Amino acid sequence: MKKHLKSFALVVILLVGYACSSDSNEYEPVPDPDTESPTPDPDPEPVTEPEVVLELDAIPASTQRIGNAAQGYEFLTSGNYMSSGVPYDAFIQGFGEDHTNVLERTGDNANIGYEYTAIDAANGVRIVSPNCMSCHASFINNEFMVGLGSQVADFTINRADNIGLVSTGISLLYGGQDSDEWEAYDQFRKGIEAIGPKTVTETRGVNPADKITRVLAAHRDKNTLEWTDTPYVNVSNEVIPTDVPAWWLLKKKNAMFYHAIGRRDFCKSFIGSSLLTLDDKTKAEEIDPKMPDVLAYIYSIEAPEYPFETDTDLAAQGKPVFEENCVKCHGSYGETEEYPNLLVSLTSIGTDPALSNLYTTPSTVNDYFLDWFNTGWFGTGTTGLEFKAEGGYIAPPLDGVWATAPYFHNSSVATIAEVLNSSERPKYWSRSFNSTDYDKENLGWNYTVETSKVDKETYDTTIKGYGNQGHTFGDDLTSAQRLALLEYLKTL
Template sequence: MKKTLILFTTLALMAFGYIGFTGDPVRIPASRQRLGNPKKGFEYLVYGDYVRSGIPLNLFRMGFTKYDSSLLPRTGINANIPYEFNALPTAKGGVIVAPNCLQCHAMPFDGKLVIGLGNANIDFTPGRGINAASMSMMERMLKNNFPQDYEAAKTFLNVSRTIAPDLVADVRGVNLADHLAALLVAHRDPQTFRWSDTPMLAKNHAVVPTDTPPWWLLKKKNAMFYNGFGRGDFGRFLMASNLLTTGDTLESRDVDAHMPDLLAYLYSLEAPKYPNAIDKPLAAKGKQVFEKSCASCHGTYGPNGKYPNLLIPGATIQTDSLLYSSNYSTPQFVNWFNRSWFRTGDHPAVLAPFNGYVAPPLDGIWITAPYLHNGSVPSLDALLNSSTRPRYWSRDFKKPQYNYGSPGWVYKAETAAGKTTIYNTDLPGYSNRGHYFGDALSNDQRKAVIEYLKTL
């Protein structure tokens, strides 16, 4: 009876796309993608209406008084808007300001905006993210005094107020995109995307932290997300921010039509080049070590480079498991997606969970600290030498400093946690364990590998 139950459970999981119960790496097959015009994709990214409700412009300017609009020069009503927001005209002749994709997928680095670089300074800690009380107050004020503005803002305000209490991180610098998606789908009908103030799915109380991966890696990958469970049409995943304010799937179809252009733009992005001098003889030695010790998972580089697209089982990689295990402990969110509008039509997408993580390409790894999927390791040196990883560490978010010699953030090892600016690896989902492969290398070999990684 027990064996029969195990067999039935395994078959059921496979039927819903759940894979990864073996100990061997799994190769991810490629999927056909829709590609359009990269120039149009950029325009839609920084001017587009994929989030169609937001804050009235006059109120937005009252709250955002200090920002550098020159980081992303734009024209028209977006000329003096922070890069992480898009200004949009309303049907009543007004203007609203809505968050755009660059909230998570761009970051100022040495005075320049790097589009595609994950925002390692993002802040979802208490008092810094969406504030439910503020949204309620703004909602009442607009409704009573500016009814036309309220109509354009009410969806954004209502959704934000509903999800705000649960969208909170313990530490600054981690992204809560997975948790945000789970909160949004819990309130939306999978076929129509219509919103319900009352959740239709049980909440997942595990808030999973991630470090936003760089966009320029996407063109090499056959699946999206750290656990490689985003299969099929990438455009369907790229438009997920539309779930924040969409009225129904009719609106979502319109947004979906722009996704081939957006994906083409993301495919056009290249990793930033390391700006300082590289010790070429040392890098050449590092390449030899890398190709012997690392390339089987992370691929080779250069004109004839190849990326294997492998999923590495959790038992092998040994990094924090909360991200992938939550797909099994709370399967209602995966099941929602796999029976939703996203899986319909001639370019469907599907979620296929796996007990482990993708070994990612490493292009531009010098600029993408912190490391591991949850951003728990501050530098490449610590990534390759686990004995040096700090249990608690902090960095300066106001005046960030980057270590170009051994790439990563300039950080301070702390003796205790407590502040939201201190990364605490004791917290669930925040562990810095795993990826111990560099421990087998000598100090000289690690130094050489790091020098080589600067060339990617």
């Protein structure tokens, strides 16, 4: 029983992310009025290369519902926003107790890992379900941080492979499928069977959150949120990966997710995490008033300070390099902070387009997905969520950027040094997934260059959606400028 119970460990929650986009075509040089004059000046200005014009569009702000941060933290870590799960006794038999208790919780929750929560199902059965910390908490340099996106989770396996054996074990343990325990477990089983084969990633450390959302929406009525075993639309097995962004950035954002499709009410978006286990919209309506508290807590999280020594003089040299090359998209920092909330077109940013194209390429699935959120329960009412797909990616805020490796929307670049120098990015690379294996010189993870894909811990940038191209804006910097800029980024 213990062996089989381990097979259904679900370390998956739909994340809050960030993104951007715009309708854009080609670079346009800035016209030089001097070169258009029929008669040159006696002492003409030196000829310079035309300026590259970034194709940008500002994301408008929306009014958000803000509640109590302390209550939001309690609900996130111990609340009942999930409705179905593994009976508590079976979970403890399968995994044993975990007393690390990094969240300092009480009761049953003090005995299980931070990524799970013990709650009472509607029928009174004590169950264990995954919580938001599964994807939105992690360790760096052995320090646990709520709000730091998990970059160690392993989604390279099909979580439904052994769900039949798990179900058999639970049925035997509690006397069959007529038991209250089975009733409390059954929707969790259905959710895992649906998402398991369709959310398998090519490498450890990336997240299939977008795909999880699509699969679960395909199995639910958009208005009642009731589950159907036969999906309304067929979703392919292809998985386009995402990075898990830091929660402390959301306070500056006007749109959620890397492709910026999440607009208007952020609180409604959080309820997407409950689609795995809820019975119908009754549960969604029950937890909706709690979500302003969750947003207040997320807004309260501050970026972590760089924990190692910095060279103050070198950082001062890097500040003007940043202001000259990075402020336009990533914003300014210090006494006067301003974040522009800009969408950057695929033409301008040049990074892997697959994630953005998921939502802008005409298809039956896309039409269903956007309609599901915009015209169903999630999109209606005075506090509706809007999914607006415009293409492209966002230039995120850089608060605490030192802690958020790997980089880009798909985690394809291990260090900031390589973000600033595209020629140094390897095609294949592996890392240890040890939180202390941090590269203080290049700001990111230490890694090994590979000549091919060795195993699931090798990042293969040749796979669709895993590319590390684009963002070549630092390529023209000198080595000295990059070194100074890296030092300045430690201070953000």
